[in-house]
Amino acid sequence: MNVILLGPPGAGKGTQSEILESRFGMKQLSTGDMLRAEVAADTPLGRQAKEIMDRGELISDQIIIEMISNRIEQPDCAKGVIFDGFPRTEEQAQKLDEMLAERGQKLDAVIELVVDEDAILARILNRAQEAIDAGQQPRKDDNEQSFRTRMEEYRKKTAPIVGYYKTQGKLECVDGMQDIDKVSSQVADIIEGKGHAPSVACSGA
Numbered sequence: 001m002n003v004i005l006l007g008p009p010g011a012g013k014g015t016q017s018e019i020l021e022s023r024f025g026m027k028q029l030s031t032g033d034m035l036r037a038e039v040a041a042d043t044p045l046g047r048q049a050k051e052i053m054d055r056g057e058l059i060s061d062q063i064i065i066e067m068i069s070n071r072i073e074q075p076d077c078a079k080g081v082i083f084d085g086f087p088r089t090e091e092q093a094q095k096l097d098e099m100l101a102e103r104g105q106k107l108d109a110v111i112e113l114v115v116d117e118d119a120i121l122a123r124i125l126n127r128a129q130e131a132i133d134a135g136q137q138p139r140k141d142d143n144e145q146s147f148r149t150r151m152e153e154y155r156k157k158t159a160p161i162v163g164y165y166k167t168q169g170k171l172e173c174v175d176g177m178q179d180i181d182k183v184s185s186q187v188a189d190i191i192e193g194k195g196h197a198p199s200v201a202c203s204g205a
């Protein structure tokens, strides 16, 4: 099974992907985590991506598509993938459909976590504070200014793909402001094909 979790920064995509990974054995692929690993390892790609990420802007489609295309070939993706933070543009969404089709696969579900913008800024600031409290470095883009840019990028470039998947009949929406357990049980119901009474309207689709 291949599933996309969609939603703005701070929607809970990472948290939910980890829960799904342990429950269903699919592999979580977070393009943000992959890029942060490149930055930490100081690779040429990491050096190229760092400032763009810190500002909250998007990395080029070409780089991201190549990264994902190589990654989904790996044996740990054989049981399927939970895409977290990818695709983020229509170009990426179309390329993902092509990549999966070439491998005789398809997307099984696209689940949008619908959230409230003011609440997610608070979540992001909280995530930064928790890292500091734990003696770790917070993410460079977990601050109000980068958050605003990330939201703007989301609205401009990522939100339109909600419509792309709605047209394909694959879009499901879950209220991402509920408790983590409630969100994950609704997400799991969708993946298991049980569906759920929609508790929230999809954003703008």
Ligand code: AMP
Residues within 6 Å of the ligand: 009, 031, 032, 033, 035, 052, 053, 054, 056, 057, 058, 059, 060, 064, 084, 085, 086, 087, 088, 092, 141, 150
């Ligand atoms: P995330 O961890 O998903 O919030 O991603 C952190 C940052 O990595 C984003 O703000 C972008 O700069 C970059 N990034 C992650 N995934 C993508 C993607 N699919 N397309 C373009 N840029 C991305």
